[in-house]
Amino acid sequence: MKVAVLILGIVGSILAFAIGACSGMLMGGLGEDEMGGNLLIFALLQTILGLVFSIMAFNKMGKNMKPTIIAKVGLLIAGGLSVTNTMVFLTAGICHVIAAVLCFVFKPTTADK
Numbered sequence: 001m002k003v004a005v006l007i008l009g010i011v012g013s014i015l016a017f018a019i020g021a022c023s024g025m026l027m028g029g030l031g032e033d034e035m036g037g038n039l040l041i042f043a044l045l046q047t048i049l050g051l052v053f054s055i056m057a058f059n060k061m062g063k064n065m066k067p068t069i070i071a072k073v074g075l076l077i078a079g080g081l082s083v084t085n086t087m088v089f090l091t092a093g094i095c096h097v098i099a100a101v102l103c104f105v106f107k108p109t110t111a112d113k
Contacts, residue, residue, distance in 0.1 A: 001106055002061035005099045009054020009075070012095030016046040016078075019088045042084045049078040050096050057103045067103040075100035 020043015027036030053074030057067035075096050082093030 001102055002058055005061065005067075005102050005106075006054055006058040008095045008099035008102070009050050009058075012078070012092040012099065013047045013050040013054075014092075015095065016043050016050060016082065016088055016092035019043070019091060020046070020085060023085055023087065039085050042081050043088060046078050046081040046088070046092065046096070049074055049081070050092070050099075053078065054096075054099055057099070061103075061106055061108075064108045066106065066108060072100055072103045075103060 020039055024036040024038075024040030024043065027033075027039060029036075053071045057071040057075065060067045060071065079093045079095075079097035079100060082089040082096070
């Protein structure tokens with residue numbers, strides 16, 4: 001489960017950056033510079049938040065501890081930022097939200113002695 005959180009965070013961040021940058025440049029080319037800039041900023045913010053918080057959650061889960069509430073909510077925020085762009089929401093946003101759900105349901109295992 002911990003590896004899934006990391007992979008979903010990385011894949012979601014790559015998709016957010018790629019699709020957000022593409023959408024931003026296309027909107028800029030169509031004469032909507034402000035909208036294109038906004039899409040690009042939201043994509044960059046989602047990329048950074050998704051990577052940072054998925055790595056934070058992966059490190060905690062690797063030590064057999066629950067991820068912090070900051071990492072869980074941070075991944076939800078990263079997924080929420082994708083609402084501004086439909087294609088980013090359908091790809092990267094879903095990845096980040098699934099990673100956040102996995103963090104919420106993770107239960108550390110205890111070794112029997």
